[in-house]
Amino acid sequence: MKLKLLLTSDSHGFIRPTTYQNRKITGDFGITKLATAFSQEEAKDDYDYLLKINNGDFIQGSALATYLNKKNTLSAIQRFNDVFNTIGFDATIVGNHEFNYGFDYLKQFINQDSQVLNANILNSETKQSAFGKPYQIYEQAGVKIGLLGLTTAYIPNWEQPQKIAGLQFESAYDMAKKWVPLLKQEADIVVVCYHGGFERDLQTGKPTEALTGENEGYQILTKIPGIDVLLTGHQHRQIAEVINGVAIIQPGYRAQFYGKVEVDFEKTQTGVKINDKKVELVPTQPFAESKAIVDLIKPLHQETEDFLDQKLGQVAGDFTISNPLQARIEGSHYIDLINQIQLTETKADLSATAILNDQAKGLPQFVTMRDILSNYPFPNTLAVIELTGQQLRNVLEHAATFFDLDDQNEIKINPAFCKPKPQLYNYDMFYPLDYTFDITQPYGKRVAKLNYQQQEVKPSDKFKVALSQYRAVGGGNYPHYGADAISYEVSTDMAELIAQYIKDNSPIKLPKHFDYKLKKA
Ligand SMILES: [Zn+2]
Numbered sequence: 001m002k003l004k005l006l007l008t009s010d011s012h013g014f015i016r017p018t019t020y021q022n023r024k025i026t027g028d029f030g031i032t033k034l035a036t037a038f039s040q041e042e043a044k045d046d047y048d049y050l051l052k053i054n055n056g057d058f059i060q061g062s063a064l065a066t067y068l069n070k071k072n073t074l075s076a077i078q079r080f081n082d083v084f085n086t087i088g089f090d091a092t093i094v095g096n097h098e099f100n101y102g103f104d105y106l107k108q109f110i111n112q113d114s115q116v117l118n119a120n121i122l123n124s125e126t127k128q129s130a131f132g133k134p135y136q137i138y139e140q141a142g143v144k145i146g147l148l149g150l151t152t153a154y155i156p157n158w159e160q161p162q163k164i165a166g167l168q169f170e171s172a173y174d175m176a177k178k179w180v181p182l183l184k185q186e187a188d189i190v191v192v193c194y195h196g197g198f199e200r201d202l203q204t205g206k207p208t209e210a211l212t213g214e215n216e217g218y219q220i221l222t223k224i225p226g227i228d229v230l231l232t233g234h235q236h237r238q239i240a241e242v243i244n245g246v247a248i249i250q251p252g253y254r255a256q257f258y259g260k261v262e263v264d265f266e267k268t269q270t271g272v273k274i275n276d277k278k279v280e281l282v283p284t285q286p287f288a289e290s291k292a293i294v295d296l297i298k299p300l301h302q303e304t305e306d307f308l309d310q311k312l313g314q315v316a317g318d319f320t321i322s323n324p325l326q327a328r329i330e331g332s333h334y335i336d337l338i339n340q341i342q343l344t345e346t347k348a349d350l351s352a353t354a355i356l357n358d359q360a361k362g363l364p365q366f367v368t369m370r371d372i373l374s375n376y377p378f379p380n381t382l383a384v385i386e387l388t389g390q391q392l393r394n395v396l397e398h399a400a401t402f403f404d405l406d407d408q409n410e411i412k413i414n415p416a417f418c419k420p421k422p423q424l425y426n427y428d429m430f431y432p433l434d435y436t437f438d439i440t441q442p443y444g445k446r447v448a449k450l451n452y453q454q455q456e457v458k459p460s461d462k463f464k465v466a467l468s469q470y471r472a473v474g475g476g477n478y479p480h481y482g483a484d485a486i487s488y489e490v491s492t493d494m495a496e497l498i499a500q501y502i503k504d505n506s507p508i509k510l511p512k513h514f515d516y517k518l519k520k521a
Contacts, residue, residue: 001266003145003189004047006038007249007259008054009233010095012061014254015083015297016289019359020063021374023305029256032289035087037258037282039290047262049140054084055233056095056151056195059109063373066495067304069101076300077108083293084114091136092116093149095195095234100379102163107131117149117193120175124168134179137187143272146187148179152196152234154214157474160381161483172196173216176224184226188272189263192220192227197235197250197421202243208420210477221246228274229261235421240279247277257281308370312499313506321362324355328427329411329518334362334375336511339431341501345490346384348466352428372498383472384488389461391480393447398478400437400446402427403518411439411520426476434515448519468494
């Protein structure tokens with residue numbers, strides 16, 4: 001007998017195969033393609049049992065998801081939900097990005113139809129699952145398949161407290177340790193669905209990141225007996241392996257692949273005997289878009305395109321980014337502008353922001369919403385943290401670990417920011433500040449020059465620093481940041497602040513380029 005599990009994770013609102021950089025639909029990913037692939041899998045007669053799982057991060061990420069949040073009407077949200085209901089997922093796990101627009105917004109996406117499994121996000125008063133149920137047993141022809149739902153517990157380090165009020169985030173590992181033995185008693189096959197990834201190398205067991213609890217997959221895999229299948233996500237990695245007899249999947253992101261697990265088993269007197277497990281990542285590129293879902297999403301897709309093409313204003317001067325690495329090394333007018341906007345909004349002394357990914361192209365002469373969201377795809381608000389001169393230096397030392405030198409003595413990105421998950425958004429550039437990093441020096445000793453308004457920064461100086469709230473509450477693990485350290489907040493979304501600033505100040509002149517240097521040899 002065969003159980004077939006079909007998995008998506010981290011689809012991030014990419015329903016159709018477009019990144020919305022332009023109006024062409026040419027991508028090799030998307031839920032419409034995945035839907036066709038799933039229908040074809042269902043039409044085959046190579047299985048006895050089939051379950052479809054959405055492993056989280058599905059309401060945020062694309063321009064369509066941004067527009068949906070802006071529009072925020074019941075009927076538009078229903079259409080978005082209908083996309084997933086059409087595919088007919090048997091279980092849904094929430095991801096960390098589901099909380100980006102607040103718990104109240106999320107509630108509109110986790111209704112009865114979506115069958116949410118959640119064992120570790122608790123109501124802080126009742127200590128029960130705050131939504132959904134911890135697990136579900138799917139009984140098909142006398143065989144019981146148990147699914148447990150878990151989400152990365154690190155969410156309070158990325159979200160403003162008011163967005164997650166009343167929720168208590170428990171370690172996924174602790175909750176798996178509690179629930180898996182109970183599930184094992186009830187079910188013949190145990191599947192853990194975890195919106196989280198692996199903190200250690202799967203072969204060597206060496207840590208691949210700071211062990212903060214953001215990802216606990218390795219611990220769950222190696223320390224909790226009784227798991228047959230471990231479905232993961234969050235890191236956007238492509239993983240399909242069987243390790244210690246446990247089938248493991250992580251299917252990338254944007255539905256570029258779907259995960260397929262096949263468990264071959266036979267029924268016995270006492271339960272089942274598992275003969276074989278197969279895992280596979282299948283590219284969705286060859287599949288046509290599902291016409292039903294294209295039609296369903298059509299109005300929202302069209303409105304998104306029109307929203308993106310709104311003309312906001314123009315810039316006078318070169319705000320483009322031709323090479324993101326070069327822009328991180330030398331600075332860029334685009335980054336100065338974002339920092340200038342953050343300073344204007346917060347009245348802080350200093351501001352920091354990042355080139356969020358390597359798709360960022362800066363701004364062309366005539367700026368549209370499309371340009372802004374291409375550079376700034378994450379929903380984010382602003383926060384201010386007060387730092388002493390010494391703390392500012394420590395923060396900069398942390399930023400300086402972003403770079404290393406290669407064999408040719410050229411500056412490169414520290415691999416820790418690229419693998420296993422790209423974290424280019426964690427390198428902040430400060431403005432207005434005159435500073436130099438000496439990359440030839442070891443970590444912690446790289447800030448060579450640090451002046452503010454022509455004066456050397458003293459340890460006792462005080463600065464108000466404007467940051468994204470993601471950074472301010474702890475994203476990127478900078479020292480001295482944290483929800484408790486925030487003194488002031490601006491709750492308008494960053495993309496909207498940028499759009500408004502460009503409208504109000506068009507044509508945008510070049511801000512004073514900040515003095516920022518990287519030194520090598
Ligand atoms: Zn994700």
